[in-house]
Amino acid sequence: MKRFFLTGIGIIGVIQLLLAQSVQVIAHRGDWRDAPENSVLAVKEAIALGVDMVEVDLQMTKDSVVVIMHDGTIDRTTDGKGKPSDYTFAELRRFHLKNGLGRVTPHMIPTLEEIMLAARGKVWVNLDKSFNYYREAYAVLRKTGTLNQALFKTDVPYGEAYARYGHLLDSILFMPVINLDRPGAKEILDEYLVKLKPYATELNFTSDTSAILKHPEEITKWGTKIWINSLWASLNAGHDDDTAVDGDDIKDSWGWILGRGATLIQTDRPRELLAYLRKEKLHK
Numbered sequence: 602m603k604r605f606f607l608t609g610i611g612i613i614g615v616i617q618l619l620l621a622q623s624v625q626v627i628a629h630r631g632d633w634r635d636a637p638e639n640s641v642l643a644v645k646e647a648i649a650l651g652v653d654m655v656e657v658d659l660q661m662t663k664d665s666v667v668v669i670m671h672d673g674t675i676d677r678t679t680d681g682k683g684k685p686s687d688y689t690f691a692e693l694r695r696f697h698l699k700n701g702l703g704r705v706t707p708h709m710i711p712t713l714e715e716i717m718l719a720a721r722g723k724v725w726v727n728l729d730k731s732f733n734y735y736r737e738a739y740a741v742l743r744k745t746g747t748l749n750q751a752l753f754k755t756d757v758p759y760g761e762a763y764a765r766y767g768h769l770l771d772s773i774l775f776m777p778v779i780n781l782d783r784p785g786a787k788e789i790l791d792e793y794l795v796k797l798k799p800y801a802t803e804l805n806f807t808s809d810t811s812a813i814l815k816h817p818e819e820i821t822k823w824g825t826k827i828w829i830n831s832l833w834a835s836l837n838a839g840h841d842d843d844t845a846v847d848g849d850d851i852k853d854s855w856g857w858i859l860g861r862g863a864t865l866i867q868t869d870r871p872r873e874l875l876a877y878l879r880k881e882k883l884h885k
Contacts, residue, residue, distance in 0.1 A: 624859065624883045625653035626874055627727055627867040629832050630671065634869075637698035638678060639669045640708045644719050651885075652871050654725035654752070657716055659734050666690035667713040667737050671730070680705045713738060717745040726751045727776075727867070735766050739773065752776050752800065759792045774800045776828060781806035781813055794823045801826040801865055809838035809857075817862025828865040829858045831874070842870040851877060859883075 631643025632650060639657050647655045658671040662685055675681045681696035690712070698708045713728075720726050726747070731738055732755040742748040755762055756778040763770060777793040779786055781804055790813065793799055802825050804813065813819070817827055830836040831845070831854065845854035855877060858866060868874045878884035 623864070623885060624878050625725075625865045626651075626871055626878065626884065627654040627656055627828075627865060628652045628871040629656050629830075629867050629869050631655050631657070632871060633701060637700050637706055637708050639671055639711070640698050641711045641715055641719050642708055644716055644724075647871060648720070648723050650871050651875055652724060654727055654865075655716075655720065656727040656729055656867060657713075658730040659713060659728055659738060660685040660730070661734055661737065662686060662688055662690045662693055664689040665737065667734055667741060668693065669711050669713060669716055675710070679710065685710075713741045714745060717741060717747040717751070720750060721745060721747050724750070728753050731755075732757065732762075732765075735769060735773070739769065748772075749774070754778055754803065756780065758789050759796055763796075770797060776801040776803055778803040778805065779813075781811040782808060786811070787813060790820070794820065794825060798823050799825055801828045803828040803830070804861075804863075805830065805836045806838055807835055809840065814861050821862055826865055827861065827863045828867065829861060829863040830867045831855060831858055832867060832869040842868055842874070845877075846870050846873050 628647035630638040631640065632646035633643055635646045636642035644655050657669045660668055660670040662668055668685055668690065670678065670685050672678065674684050675696060679696040679698055685693060694709050696710065697705050698710065700706050716726060728738055728751055731753055735753060742751050751774065753773045754776045775797060776799055779790045779802060790802065793802070802820055804827065820827055831840070831842045834841045837858065840854050840857040842854065845851050855866065855874060866874065875884060
């Protein structure tokens, strides 16, 4: 297995991984296979698995409480209807989260504060859909003492992010999301690297032919890590979790991603990815 893995990612990839020493695993919406997505329990279950980071999605209630919900409405994931912003936080707590089978559970929609308290001192938190709520989220992180455990992100160019948030960008751990299929992707990426030197850069792509993927050292030389999602095929040109687990082809999935210099992988299969990385001595 070791020889197969090394062949799969190439010499450059091996060197980068040895330098990085460890690959960080991010559980998408927590461990949603064993708990309702974006719930406190999903975060706790992911922590128990040994992940390095959990991803959650931010929304805001009518009375400006930052809560965790992926969709623009609560229809799919709860026994309620409407937008989170239609309700005060107290009103929103009347509803209950559904599990992956659509069954209603006792669990309620959590606040960002509850998530950060569950994660404090244990794992990082990736704040997806957070661009509209940076200031409110920042206040929650300050209150909970978790500012060094949360990663803010956006897919807008640097100029737009700076125009909205200015020097707040210098006070947070930040990751631009770069769509490699987008015209001008390299220019957007380069501006972030030069002006902000972000903690990481998330690369999304439906085609794996971008020159950026062929030269990951052009990103990592800035001290910026590379993040690639292994969850949906549309984010990684088919080098996804299902290829690894259901297709039993690690070389063309996680191995391929590692070979592009990624040391952060967001996954819907945290248990299996962790087992693979530990076998390869790339995770504690």
